[in-house]
Amino acid sequence: MPTHEQMVAAVHAYVNAFANSDPAAVAALFAPDASVEDPIGSPAHIGHDAILAFYTASMQTGAKLTLEGPIRTAGNHAAFAFSVALAFKDTARIDVIDTFRFNEDGKVVEMRAYFGPNNMQGM
Amino acid sequence: MPTHEQMVAAVHAYVNAFANSDPAAVAALFAPDASVEDPIGSPAHIGHDAILAFYTASMQTGAKLTLEGPIRTAGNHAAFAFSVALAFKDTARIDVIDTFRFNEDGKVVEMRAYFGPNNMQGM
Numbered sequence: 001m002p003t004h005e006q007m008v009a010a011v012h013a014y015v016n017a018f019a020n021s022d023p024a025a026v027a028a029l030f031a032p033d034a035s036v037e038d039p040i041g042s043p044a045h046i047g048h049d050a051i052l053a054f055y056t057a058s059m060q061t062g063a064k065l066t067l068e069g070p071i072r073t074a075g076n077h078a079a080f081a082f083s084v085a086l087a088f089k090d091t092a093r094i095d096v097i098d099t100f101r102f103n104e105d106g107k108v109v110e111m112r113a114y115f116g117p118n119n120m121q122g123m
Numbered sequence: 124m125p126t127h128e129q130m131v132a133a134v135h136a137y138v139n140a141f142a143n144s145d146p147a148a149v150a151a152l153f154a155p156d157a158s159v160e161d162p163i164g165s166p167a168h169i170g171h172d173a174i175l176a177f178y179t180a181s182m183q184t185g186a187k188l189t190l191e192g193p194i195r196t197a198g199n200h201a202a203f204a205f206s207v208a209l210a211f212k213d214t215a216r217i218d219v220i221d222t223f224r225f226n227e228d229g230k231v232v233e234m235r236a237y238f239g240p241n242n243m244q245g246m
Contacts, residue, residue: 004241041198068192069204070218072237075164079220079237081192081204095193097202097220099237114195114202114222118127 002106007078008071010100010108015065015082023055031107038113062087068095076102091122125229130201131194133223133231138188138205146178154230161236185210191218199225214245 002010010029017025027048030036035044036051038058045054068081077099084094094115101110125133133152140148150171153159158167159174161181168177191204200222207217217238224233 004239039197040200070242072204072218072220072239072242074162074237074239077163077237079202079222081195081220095195097195097204097222099202099220099222114197114200116127116195116197119193119195 001076001104002102004073006106007073007076007100007102010102010106011067011071011078011080015067017055018059018063018065021059021062023052023059026055027052029108030111031103031105031109034107034109034111036111038111039115040112078102089123093121095119124199124227125225127196129229130196130199130223130225133225133229134190134194134201134203138190140178141182141186141188144182144185146175146182149178150175152231153234154226154228154232157230157232157234159234161234162238163235201225212246216244218242 013029014026017023030048030051032048033046034051035046036054037044045051064085065082068083071078071080079097079099081097084096086092096113096115096119099112100108103109136152137149153171153174155171156169157174158169159177160167168174187208188205191206194201194203202220202222204220207219209215219236219238219242222235223231226232
């Protein structure tokens with residue numbers, strides 16, 4: 001079971017990777033067979049190559065993440081609320097909650113992002 | 124598919140039910156065969172009777188919920204961040220994120236709560 005501190009560190013590494021426009025740093029947080037459902041309900045990106053490609057494209061929007069409130073952890077799960085700013089549209093704000101499920105090694109095996117059209121402002 | 128407005132209304136009804144110490148009002152938000160995993164990773168409360176019993180016990184702590192930031196919705200899912208105050212210990216604060224999955228009728232079929240010991244303060 002990953003510790004609270006390991007899961008919190010992974011979330012901060014995720015946010016920092018966006019700050020540094022470093023998709024490889026995000027991909028390194030995931031297990032090789034992980035799935036990313038962003039937003040939840042859309043087709044999942046499965047496996048390292050698909051996940052790296054997805055975050056490479058995501059970061060081309062210049063997305064920067066700001067955590068909103070404490071990171072919640074329970075067992076091998078974490079959830080965190082954040083807002084997203086976009087480089088190409090400085091009035092834009094997207095409010096998102098992500099959930100991470102971790103494996104025994106502290107790698108993320110499932111990521112799901114909760115946001116929709118009603119969570120986008122100033123686009 | 125429930126609308127954003129239906130899902131937001133369900134979340135507000137959930138928060139208001141705690142404000143009113145009304146477990147039946149919470150139970151009415153759930154489908155008859157729904158599951159409640161609170162916190163995520165613990166054994167689920169499944170079905171109306173188990174869910175009503177769970178919320179009846181929960182509300183005996185005097186728990187009151189304050190939403191923190193906007194309710195996120197995507198497809199038939201919602202996620203929301205909140206803090207919990209407890210009547211018997213006025214210094215206590217628990218930070219939680221809940222996720223709801225809805226059915227076609229706008230009833231909650233799966234609830235999962237993300238929080239752990241590190242999300243409790245002043246207990």
